[in-house]
Amino acid sequence: MRDHFELRHADAAGRIGELTVPRAGVTVETPALMPVINPNIETIPPVQLETEFGAQVLITNSYIIRSTPDLRERALDEGLHSMLDFSGAIVTDSGSFQLAEYGEIDVTTPEIIEFQYDIGSDVGTPVDIPTPPDVSREQAERDLATTEEALADAEAVDTGEMLVNAPVQGSTYPDLRERAARAAYDTDLDVFPVGAVVPLMNSYRYAEMIDVVAAAKRGLGADAPVHLFGAGHPMMFALAVAAGCDLFDSAAYALYARDDRYLTVRGTEHLDELEYLPCECPVCARHAPDDLRACDDAERERRLAEHNLHVSYGELRRVKQAIRRGNLLELVESRARGHPAMLDGYRALLDHAAALERSDPVSKDAFFYLSAESARRPEVRRHHARLDRLPVSGDVLLTEGKGGSDTYDHVWRVVPPFGPHPRELSDAYPLTAETPDRVDRAAQESAARGVARLVDANPDATVTLAHDDWDASALALVPDSVTLRNRVVDS
Amino acid sequence: MRDHFELRHADAAGRIGELTVPRAGVTVETPALMPVINPNIETIPPVQLETEFGAQVLITNSYIIRSTPDLRERALDEGLHSMLDFSGAIVTDSGSFQLAEYGEIDVTTPEIIEFQYDIGSDVGTPVDIPTPPDVSREQAERDLATTEEALADAEAVDTGEMLVNAPVQGSTYPDLRERAARAAYDTDLDVFPVGAVVPLMNSYRYAEMIDVVAAAKRGLGADAPVHLFGAGHPMMFALAVAAGCDLFDSAAYALYARDDRYLTVRGTEHLDELEYLPCECPVCARHAPDDLRACDDAERERRLAEHNLHVSYGELRRVKQAIRRGNLLELVESRARGHPAMLDGYRALLDHAAALERSDPVSKDAFFYLSAESARRPEVRRHHARLDRLPVSGDVLLTEGKGGSDTYDHVWRVVPPFGPHPRELSDAYPLTAETPDRVDRAAQESAARGVARLVDANPDATVTLAHDDWDASALALVPDSVTLRNRVVDS
Numbered sequence: 004m005r006d007h008f009e010l011r012h013a014d015a016a017g018r019i020g021e022l023t024v025p026r027a028g029v030t031v032e033t034p035a036l037m038p039v040i041n042p043n044i045e046t047i048p049p050v051q052l053e054t055e056f057g058a059q060v061l062i063t064n065s066y067i068i069r070s071t072p073d074l075r076e077r078a079l080d081e082g083l084h085s086m087l088d089f090s091g092a093i094v095t096d097s098g099s100f101q102l103a104e105y106g107e108i109d110v111t112t113p114e115i116i117e118f119q120y121d122i123g124s125d126v127g128t129p130v131d132i133p134t135p136p137d138v139s140r141e142q143a144e145r146d147l148a149t150t151e152e153a154l155a156d157a158e159a160v161d162t163g164e165m166l167v168n169a170p171v172q173g174s175t176y177p178d179l180r181e182r183a184a185r186a187a188y189d190t191d192l193d194v195f196p197v198g199a200v201v202p203l204m205n206s207y208r209y210a211e212m213i214d215v216v217a218a219a220k221r222g223l224g225a226d227a228p229v230h231l232f233g234a235g236h237p238m239m240f241a242l243a244v245a246a247g248c249d250l251f252d253s254a255a256y257a258l259y260a261r262d263d264r265y266l267t268v269r270g271t272e273h274l275d276e277l278e279y280l281p282c283e284c285p286v287c288a289r290h291a292p293d294d295l296r297a298c299d300d301a302e303r304e305r306r307l308a309e310h311n312l313h314v315s316y317g318e319l320r321r322v323k324q325a326i327r328r329g330n331l332l333e334l335v336e337s338r339a340r341g342h343p344a345m346l347d348g349y350r351a352l353l354d355h356a357a358a359l360e361r362s363d364p365v366s367k368d369a370f371f372y373l374s375a376e377s378a379r380r381p382e383v384r385r386h387h388a389r390l391d392r393l394p395v396s397g398d399v400l401l402t403e404g405k406g407g408s409d410t411y412d413h414v415w416r417v418v419p420p421f422g423p424h425p426r427e428l429s430d431a432y433p434l435t436a437e438t439p440d441r442v443d444r445a446a447q448e449s450a451a452r453g454v455a456r457l458v459d460a461n462p463d464a465t466v467t468l469a470h471d472d473w474d475a476s477a478l479a480l481v482p483d484s485v486t487l488r489n490r491v492v493d494s
Numbered sequence: 495m496r497d498h499f500e501l502r503h504a505d506a507a508g509r510i511g512e513l514t515v516p517r518a519g520v521t522v523e524t525p526a527l528m529p530v531i532n533p534n535i536e537t538i539p540p541v542q543l544e545t546e547f548g549a550q551v552l553i554t555n556s557y558i559i560r561s562t563p564d565l566r567e568r569a570l571d572e573g574l575h576s577m578l579d580f581s582g583a584i585v586t587d588s589g590s591f592q593l594a595e596y597g598e599i600d601v602t603t604p605e606i607i608e609f610q611y612d613i614g615s616d617v618g619t620p621v622d623i624p625t626p627p628d629v630s631r632e633q634a635e636r637d638l639a640t641t642e643e644a645l646a647d648a649e650a651v652d653t654g655e656m657l658v659n660a661p662v663q664g665s666t667y668p669d670l671r672e673r674a675a676r677a678a679y680d681t682d683l684d685v686f687p688v689g690a691v692v693p694l695m696n697s698y699r700y701a702e703m704i705d706v707v708a709a710a711k712r713g714l715g716a717d718a719p720v721h722l723f724g725a726g727h728p729m730m731f732a733l734a735v736a737a738g739c740d741l742f743d744s745a746a747y748a749l750y751a752r753d754d755r756y757l758t759v760r761g762t763e764h765l766d767e768l769e770y771l772p773c774e775c776p777v778c779a780r781h782a783p784d785d786l787r788a789c790d791d792a793e794r795e796r797r798l799a800e801h802n803l804h805v806s807y808g809e810l811r812r813v814k815q816a817i818r819r820g821n822l823l824e825l826v827e828s829r830a831r832g833h834p835a836m837l838d839g840y841r842a843l844l845d846h847a848a849a850l851e852r853s854d855p856v857s858k859d860a861f862f863y864l865s866a867e868s869a870r871r872p873e874v875r876r877h878h879a880r881l882d883r884l885p886v887s888g889d890v891l892l893t894e895g896k897g898g899s900d901t902y903d904h905v906w907r908v909v910p911p912f913g914p915h916p917r918e919l920s921d922a923y924p925l926t927a928e929t930p931d932r933v934d935r936a937a938q939e940s941a942a943r944g945v946a947r948l949v950d951a952n953p954d955a956t957v958t959l960a961h962d963d964w965d966a967s968a969l970a971l972v973p974d975s976v977t978l979r980n981r982v983v984d985s
Contacts, residue, residue, distance in 0.1 A: 210931065269828060279815040283775040283808030288546075317774030324770040333831070337760060340827040340864040343930040350932045373831040375866045375934065439834040440701065441841045443866065476967060
């Protein structure tokens, strides 16, 4: 049990947690965003991140600090918190990115971990190998062996109260990601970055990103805080949190601003192409696009970075509120409509519905049926599994209608996408679902699968299904032994 | 031609327009939100609406002013603009709401129109009958006759430069709405409120609201500015604009705030139930929910009203930016996932795809396939119609693959949801569509309908379809004369 991470609330595989960072003396509420601070270029001062945006944690690069004589001296002399003027938790990266980018770096894991400790980092990082997507399996395995050595090296250093990252690599091989996660979890390291997913995100391969995260989660205990390394675009926060990610780092807020790019929860816009500022943040409520275009470069970059941070922190608040209300997947439904690749990501997430179901609360506020995808949600799967444990016998009417009947031994309701259930469950989640009047066949088919499951579990019952004009594709899924009545045609 | 309303940009049936309001000497850009000012209760001062939120127009109630001696005297004496301290356009309502609510009012259309003129209103309103949904057809027709008399009475008054509203009623009878709209459009009145839809919105009957708007639009010329009377919730702005609405009025921002209700583009929250403020507006970026709960009643109401206005104006900017980019229906896709009833509204909008197609630009930036609903968009319909005018003969291969072939006279591409097209169109909108890798059967079925349409138009061609493992439901729509090849199974 990792006692520095406590789970408070869950929804799908998403959770609100508390990460205790003993060296900083702070508790970080997750999901959390860690703005990336380039120690050489200050876009938004850390103190402003803390006071204006409520940042509890940031991330900076110890390799750059170590390689820059001025910074190195100041960091060793006064410590990171004083140097950056930030009282929250400070995570330090190790130079792995530089290693991947330039082929070699002049520091070993024990050296960089000790340096991180010496400058007062709160969460250190070993030198892992960020294996990119699509490499050969041999390379992925070879790199993984090196990463596992780095984790062992890090474990061997006495780091006092400093937490240490245990990165999970494995390229686009789910089984390697799962194995790597299991090995990382078996160390006594503390935080689990899923690494080298940036190339997937940059090329909008969100479905594969979700498969990588799901594989890592299979190898990690529920008490493992998971950092989706390099993920800072607010359009995918809801999706990634629903898959079980707790920590994000954003260099995007600053890098995009430098390039006049403007983050939104539905994608990225370029300032040049905006006739209106499609946002309500303090920057966008006060300015028109022309105001920003008229600013000098530094001022424009600062304002765009502020906008990018506002929308990122705003989205995290929406995500956390959704977890509290139990409608995180409803938020993901909206976000999935930002880009076809996000829809792929959501569809991939639903491939892992069985895993989501394990952490998903049994009762929540309300279930909204919002698309054909909703029929594949974990709540539907759970209801179908429950049908095996709801025995029924004799003459049974399953009906979409509300009335009872004297001619049957039992009258159960049928609600797409869930399927049949005894009336006493009608007031219980998720059967209180709000569904559209224009029901789609995906919901009907899912309800039909529920009917089939009930018939399967109760072979002696004589079942009649009174449906509201279901699609032929749904009726084809109802077992032949069931008598069909179309309530719309009959009435 | 109504020369006080000019259309600048269009997307689906949505448009950006300029409403010239001569009496105020201002031009209002639509879609526009008119905050409702209760002359007896000031939540946010009009001058703040103008300077902080950029309000170009507001609406207040001339009947309340006329019935309140103090207000009446001041309004007649100094004029509405001075009394309210607002330099933009001021629209005045007539007391129709009070008539509907209390059964009678003590003023006629000529009297209230003259009063509105006298107090300096920029857009006046006759006393129409806001017939609620679901009344008998007889009542709806009787009420409509009275409304038409009111319009004739208003037309007869000399109102100088003041514009006058011509409300469109007809309850939930689409044919009556269409007839009423045609009659209103045939007057020389200026702005066309679609009336009495509030009960539909309050009970989340968005599909019927869309049907009512679509019916009214059929009776109105494209140059008619349309006001969705009583619609002020930002969750439905995108949907209503896509259906052709130009003006909204919001009493919600203030009324909801009084009740601790908090507007979002995905629905309404209650302050008591918020653990986080799920928004990036200046109020929510600066405060936590507990800060707001700790305020005294007036302060809390003011801040919530400010939040409600920020999110309303922010959403209108998003809607306008989407019209400029040609991705308004992509925004509607997101908003449709806020509530199952919004999904019904979007599905209803797509029932009117033929009407949307008439104003929809032939070329836009990109088409995003975001759900099974996307297959029903007007662009898909237009491509299918175009297939009738793209003759092809001989041996024709329709393929989802990119390569050519020597064995066929013609090789065309097939892209779900559009269907077949000659390669030279591949770089043209909408065939440049971004689609998910996980294609759904709705897209395949729509593409299959395109294949059928092509075969129908070219009965002499010999057609082979090389598809990527389409669903049986899609293949069933391909004519029997077409030879099928499954590229996934073959490869």
